[in-house]
Amino acid sequence: MTAHFGRRLRKGAATTAVAAAAVAALSASQAPAVTGNDRPTAAGQTTPDGSTDHSATGDSPYYTDLPPLSSPLPSPSDSQSPSIGTPVSVGEAEAGIPATILDAYKKAETELAASKPGCNLPWQLLAAIGKVESGQARGGQVDASGTTTSKILGPALDGNGFALIKDTDNGAYDGNSTYDQAVGPMQFIPSTWAWAGRDGNGDGKKDPNNIYDAALAAGHYLCRNDWNLSTDAGLRSAILSYNNSTDYLNTVLSWLEYYRKGTHSVPDGTGTLPSGRSDDNSGANPTPTATPSPSTTTPATSTPNPSPTPKPSTSPTTPASSTPTPTPTPTDTVAKLADAGTAKLAAMAGDAFSKKISTSAKTSAGKTVAKVRIRFTIVGDTDAMFTGGEKVAVVVTNASGVAVAPALQAGETTGDFTVRATLVGRAIAGLDYTASVTPRVADTLARTGTTALTCTPGGEFADQVEVKATYKGAVADKVGATATLIKAADDTTENDKGPYFKDADGKTIRTLTGLATDAGGLLKLPKLYADDTTGTFLLQITTTGGAILTVELTVAAATDTSSASPSPSASPSA
Template structure:
């Protein structure tokens, strides 16, 4: 058998990912309504010594907490494999042991072998609706030998339809067999961890066990056994036989009277008969196993940031007999990534798919990330197939930056009337413009504003007089670089001051790409002011106040 450490080391984070099943595999997260959770009978709901000492079970290991060596190894190996692949799940092997104890008493009494198989099949009652759930046949009797209704099978009592989705190869023999303790333990671990569950949290732990069997009594019993094992109550014992050994009894010996011997009879001589020669039987060839994974296509992927890759990466799995390996699990994982690339549907960096009838595994749509910004991004897409050993192929991915949009037009926005000011004052109406690219606002457009005039040739040249801006020190300037446009494409000019001379002036706005816009500025004369008037004084000589004035003499 493979040792636990070697198996765990051979797996990566995405090796046994169970939270993103294939499109045709069914549910992505089991619930209490899942087929596996239905009443399927045969659960041993006796609690451990922690709660109540259960009665001895025929063929069970010694003591209430004894675990056969093979079962214990399978539980611990499965937990190690899941921990290496899904570290956020925190699956304890004691939980698997609790389920194994409740479902089949660790396959005790069925002849558990060192390779994980059993001498006798483990099948639950027929799920025909009589006393249990009604589940019509889903496996054509392949696992449960029943072509009309399903039965739970194996030491961990999987419903065949559940095994079709969550079945796993826990011992590296290239097979997924629910009747094998190693395969069943790993499959149960993946099932319990589905949907990014963290079993260290009581709510997720409760939800996971309910999805295995939707019964509060079942949950309490499983968790009771789990805690008993966690407290050091698990004892490794030899694998028990399929049928309990009963010591033979020796009947009492009754003496018999002496018998008179009869004379020997000479048998007739029969000539020897030579049996017909049979042709040697040809041994059955060994079962084909997964033997390789081949990358299809060029192996390079390229897309612009924020878009999806138009090429779907593919890899082909092969068997040792040269035929395609159908229905095998292939893990695609994005690694060494500088771009933020993910699988579009899930937003994650790993996904599990199964090969089709031709042995081809196709990765789902990949979306190029935008994390690299203006720099190219790179990543590696790794496809891994797990058989008796690990097979890997890689694809090189490149994410090109988004093209930088530059403004192809500047236009007035806001209050678009011609700005006016009185000579010596400032323009109350601020000039606002919109930078556009292909008719849409564009961010990051730098604009230079220059006060201009027409020269003799009709060209715009910098003006030495007229309206002006002010710098930080309050000095007059007639050329100014404005802050780039924001996400809305808007640019607002600072305050513009009018000169003392009335007239129509222009400010020229120019982008680095020579996109230009001319805005008129009108300076009006100051209103004329009236001079104050003074009344003329009386020219007559004032009368002597000492004597009254009389009428003038003739």
């Protein structure tokens, strides 16, 4: 994909003078901040395939300032920061990140280290993206909870100089019910936030205007598709997925390297604000703030045309040259989606699906189409996800015109769910795949001990029954089980006498349901008690999957061993 904007200007604060200008820009930026639109509109380009499924930001404009050439000089600890009014070098000023913003980045890194350790997300990457997307939320203009004091909105993505993304949230996030706009400090478009949004501050809401929510969402977004950000390939793929521009990639990498050399926190609202924008081709504000006065237009209209004769000869060709016949993109040629040999999708709860979904894009003539994007979406009441923990994955068709979705991972919810394949960029019929999650099962049950289970009438058994479940030789964890005291081996109805369990109220029960093995496949039953009936009794344990174990219980009167002792008078001499 080509760059989505015009010529990128590099306005890095490489000198103290430029740094001072950046600080001045912070004050100047407050006026547009009140209106809620800090990104000016300018010319750009739409995506080559006309797609309405874009990167996290919809490839919206971004700040192009580069970091200073000098390395930052961080304070001794994150909690220390230069006093307000204390002169600092350019490196120190640019390295300062508002305290709440920095805290959000570090908390997101900690959460991702636990939930997706293979991603190796550094918080400095979130800081680099936050710098490029919103200037660290306009220098830290957030309240105590991390929510921006006014909305940060990108331009309307109406196809006029930007990609065309029609409204997907009815204006809920961006206030625009016609077109989408990038929202918040990490600049998510509403259609992406709908599935990538996270609750980073634990308030029960997913708010793109909150830095804790937005930073955590950005981390999960960057870590999808099993990318390892400690590798060059993984890092570049993740950044380009956020905004598909080589210039954007290089700008983010520059800030990433800069922040890795050292940063420090500064009070919220005192961070520096970038000035260069990817949608600013002239260095001036491209959006006029007032209607031109008549006096400014009069000279242009009153000046005679010095060469009126040549213009009629060229005007007939102008309309034809301004509306050339567009070259169809690969996406334009796709007429239908077809299954490309997907096998039956089934997995046990907690397991990975062994088969993947394969979908081909085809023309009306049946020819496959390469290099188009297929979106796979998990729908239905399920906790299944794609590998990497996402519900949505976008895959580009290969040279054979086939897109293979990431592997599915079953959750604990059993039953059927749907994976829907749709073409990105054109409205054609989607393709649904049914996937099934079956309960965890065991095929073998065995007691962990060999001690005979005996008890006297009216007493309690000294040992509790413990069993271990396995499936194909491996531990069978979280497998459902039922334990019943039965009448006989050929009569598995519940017994009405003999040993019994007690419920929470101390009442007699002889059937236990809702049992499950633990992580080690073990199941330990509650204590058993005996009534006054003597004899041999049977306890039957069954599991999901058909494993059955019958345990023998004996209730007998205590044996009188006193007669077995020889009498004191009984001696050889007597």
